[in-house]
Amino acid sequence: MEKSREIVTAMKWGPGQDALSAKARASLFVGKSRKALLEKFLLELKESAKSRSIQHYLVIGTRGMGKSFFLSILYDKVKEGHAGDVWVPIKTMENEDQITSAQAFMASIMRYLGNTPLSGAVELANDIHRIKDENTAVQQATEQLEELCKKNKKRILLLVNNFDEIYENMFKDTSKAALRGILQQHFWLKLIGTTRNITFLKLLQEEYEVELFGQLSTEELEQLSGDEVITLLYKIAEVEGDKEVLEKIGSAEWRERRVNAKALAELCCGAPRMIYVMYPFIVESRTESGLTVLHKTLDDLTTYYEAQRMYLSSQERAVYSVIAKLNGSASPSEIAEELHMDMNVLSTYLARLQDKDYIEKVHADSADARIVRYQIPDKIYVVWYQKNYGAKDARYKWLVEFYKTAYSAEELEHGVGEPEAPEIVRESKLRALSELKAQVSQTMIVETVPEDKELSEWNAALDKGIEAYQKGKFNDALSEWTRAQKACEILVKKYPDNLMYQEKLAGSLNNLGLLMNDMGRFLESLNYKERALALFEALLTRDPTNARFQSSVAMALNNLGNLLSDLGRREESLKRYESALEMRETLLNSDPKNINYQSSVIGTTTNQVDLLTTIGRHRDAIRTLDAAIRIIPENHELLLLRSSANLALQNDGLARDDLRAALNLLESKGNGEFLTEIHPALLSYLRHGTPGFTIEAIKIVCAVFGTSLEDEKAKPLIPFKMAAEFLASDRSSGTLFNLDPLTRDATYKVLRDSGHEGDIEALNYKGKRKKRK
Known part of the structure; x- marks a missing residue:
């Protein structure tokens, strides 16, 4: 009688796992590295329960690796209190096709909170779903959830299956931006998601130029x-x-x-x-029924594997099938020959199948690392394909392949004559043994996808140059990046219509421009930067809506503006900054939550404002800051810059308001490094000759952050206070000489950095005279 095997049936597919008891799931959780990862997450949850820092995780694993089951185990442990009593865990289903926006994502979270201490969110979910404007809905949802968390002293742990699919399933870029914003801004919400797409974060970084994604770390779920x-x-x-x-x-x-x-x-x-x-x-597998069981097992897999194949385009499916037909491993030319497909076209489909985790590239044991084969890592799929789609004259070829995969030659040789085994099993094992022995005596013939040697050279030179640059070995970096530039120039000549090679060449020139600047070779730097800008602009002319090209042109304009400013060509510099800022603001308006776009706008705004302030155009500086703050209203850097600019125009009240607003933002975000953030503003106040305002600013800082100059964390403010008091006096005070040496040196540094070098020299002269007396 056939056993029902209820546990096995439940565990075959993700949704069935949740039907098991937590005790049963715990019993089936094996794997040293998996248990270590579980403990790591539980410890991190405990330690972060009182922190306001933001850190999310993606667990990466291929199909069937147990990602959903891992989230179930983590859910059970958190619910049982192994991570403390702060976190309220919710776990999504494996398939959440209905989530197509950030608004739907938030509404879904609220519904999942039923039967938890935050169950009040369930009643609000429908209201959120009905709001027409997505940004309004997301804002209301986050505010309501934050209020519930605060009221109940809880935080939400999101355990999200296939996070990459949810993200990519969102129709609008604005929805994706809103989702990124949710994860980047709220400490009471932690995501631990799963993905089988190992390139997901890389693709995000390339497409949106964000790293969320510095707040999102990856952990790999290793094989058993x-x-x-x-x-x-x-x-x-x-x-x-x-x-x-x-x-x-x-x-x-x-x-x-x-x-x-x-x-x-x-x-x-x-x-x-x-x-x-x-x-x-x-x-x-030893019994007569073993073959029948294998037949049935493979038949049971048909729905699963056919569903996997449906995710592929017809061309991708054709390539995937040919590799399976060729016993799960094939060279590019073997595949191209079977399909009568152009090699360049094939390369595209092979890359897509790799990105989707259906196949993997295997490098041959050769000095030439470009020699490869492509193989299907899912060996059981190959067996299933051979059984269902193999040629009729080789109907048991799949069984031969199975034995070749599951057993060594020695094991097959030992068991091939088992009297209890059916004839077909003995015959298949014998053929498998013969083929395994033949493989040992043969050298695998492999072929390669044609690849320009210049592209390989560019990649190698780029990486070596980066490594040298990071170590401060500028001459080595120059040598490597010059080699990368020359390789790109050859590629551009060979393929004049290939925009990717033109973009790589522009990037190489830009790298050399930055390097020359660091080496003090400013005129050569100018030449490289102007050439890079011209190439980026040519690319944008050919594809005006390409956000990456727009961003590259803005970057090149900003870099050129920096160099022209250093060369004293201020009007030219301003024009470059203005053009760069206009492009970066346009990009940010298209994706307001994009952290990288925000950072770019802040960077160019800062550069432009610094230059305008240097040449005394404070009103223009304020107008530039006003425009930036309208787009990024809650940014402490911009507010502190405007505070300084207002102070230069003696608008003390406005300067004070911006200072308070900036400090309140820093405090609300739990920024423990607030002294580092306000350091430039305090120097600027002193530079504008307003020591009284500087002293008042220090008092405001202490009040907002609930500290005093006696507290250890506020002691770095003392040199600013001493410098301000010295400048507020007749500058002949001897009080600085009574300070301990460390504080006195720090005060001198503040005075020098704020442009009061002459006052220090006068002070030192008076000190010497005192000593002589």
């Missing part, structure tokens, strides 16, 4: 080892109450002769889901 696979098999049998299987797995013969743990792990790619799928066959 051979020993861990055996442990899982034992745990499955234990939870199922399968005494016969427990005895079998516990026997030395089964462990040592019948099951090669390493081969099992390889066959199932170390993926727990595949272990559950193959469990019935693995424990019955």
Whole structure:
């Protein structure tokens, strides 16, 4: 009689896992690295429960690696209080197709909070869903959730399955920007999501130029080892109450002769889901019924694998099928020959399948690292494909492939004559043994996708140049980046219509411009930067709506403005800053929550305001800041700059208002480094010759942050206070000489940095005269 194997059935597919008890799930949780990752998250949750810092995580793993199950285990542990009593965990389903906006994302969170201490959010979810304006809805939702968290002294832990799919499923870029904003701004909300797309963060960074994504770290869910696979098999049998299987797995013969743990792990790619799928066959593979069980197991996989194939385009599916047909591993020319496909076209589809985690590139053991084959890591899929789509004259080829994958030649040689095995099994094992032996004596013939050597040279030179630059070895960096530039120039000549190569060349020139600037070779720097700008502008002319090209032109204009300012060509510099700022503000208006766009606007605004202030155009500086603050209303850097500009015009009241607003923003964000943030403003106040306002500003800082100059964290303010008091006196006071040496030196530095070098020299002269007397 066939066993029901309810636990195995539930664990084959993600949704079934939640139907199990927390105790059953805990029993099936195996893997040393997985348990270590779980403990890491629990510890981090405990430690961050009282912090206002923001840190999110993405758990990366291939299909069937147990990502959803890991989130279930984490959910159970947090709910049981292993991470303290602050966090309220909610876990999304594996498929959340209905979430197509940030508004829907927030409404979904609110609904998931039912039966939790924050269940009041459920009643508000429908109201949020009905709001027509998404930004308004998101703002209201976050405000309401924040209020609930504050009231109940709780925080929300979001355990989100397939976060990358939810993000990519959002129709509008503004929705994606809003979601990024949610995660970047609220300390009471922590995301631990999953993705199988290892390039997801890289793609985000390239597309939006953001790193959220400095607040989002990745952790890899590693494959199970051979020993861990055996442990899982034992745990499955234990939870199922399968005494016969427990005895079998516990026997030395089964462990040592019948099951090669390493081969099992390889066959199932170390993926727990595949272990559950193959469990019935693995424990019955010696018997006559083993073949029947394998047939049924593979048939049960049809729905799963066909669904996976439907995610691919027809061309991608064709390439994927050919690799499976060729026993799961093929060279590019073998695939191209089978499909009669142009090699350049094939390269595109191979890259897409790699990005989607369907295939992997395997480099040959050769001095030429470009020699590759492409293989399907899911060995069971290859067996399934051979069974269902293999040629009729080789109907058991799939079984031969299975034995080649699951057993070593020695194991097959030992077991090929088993009298109890059916004929087809013996025949298949014999063929598998023959092919394995033949593979040992052959050298695998591999071929390569044609690749320009210049592209490889550009990549290598770029990386070596970056490494040298970071170590301060500027001459080495110059050598490597010059080599990268020349490689790009060859590529541009060979492929004049390839915009990617033109963009790489512009980037190479820009790198050389920055390097020359650091080396003090300003005229050469100017030449490189102007050439880079011209190339970026040419690219933008060809594709005017390309946000990346727009951003690159703005960057080049800003860099050129910096250099022209250093060269004393101030009017030219201002024109470059104005053009750069206009482009960066346009980009930010298209994506208001984009942190990188915000940072770019702040950077160019700061550069322009510094230059305007230097040449005494304070009113123009304020107009520039007003425009930036309208776009980024809650930014302490801009507010502090405007405070200084207003003070230069003797608008003390406005300067004081901006200072308070900036400090309140810093305090609300829990910024423990507030002294570093206000340091430039205090220097600016002193530079404008307003020591009285500086002393008042220090009092305001202490009041907002609830501290005093006696507190350790506020002691760095003392040199500013002493410098202000000295400048407010007749500058002949001897009080500075009574300070301890460290404070006196720090005060001197403040005076020098704020433009009062002459006062220090006079003070030192008077000090010397005192000593002579």
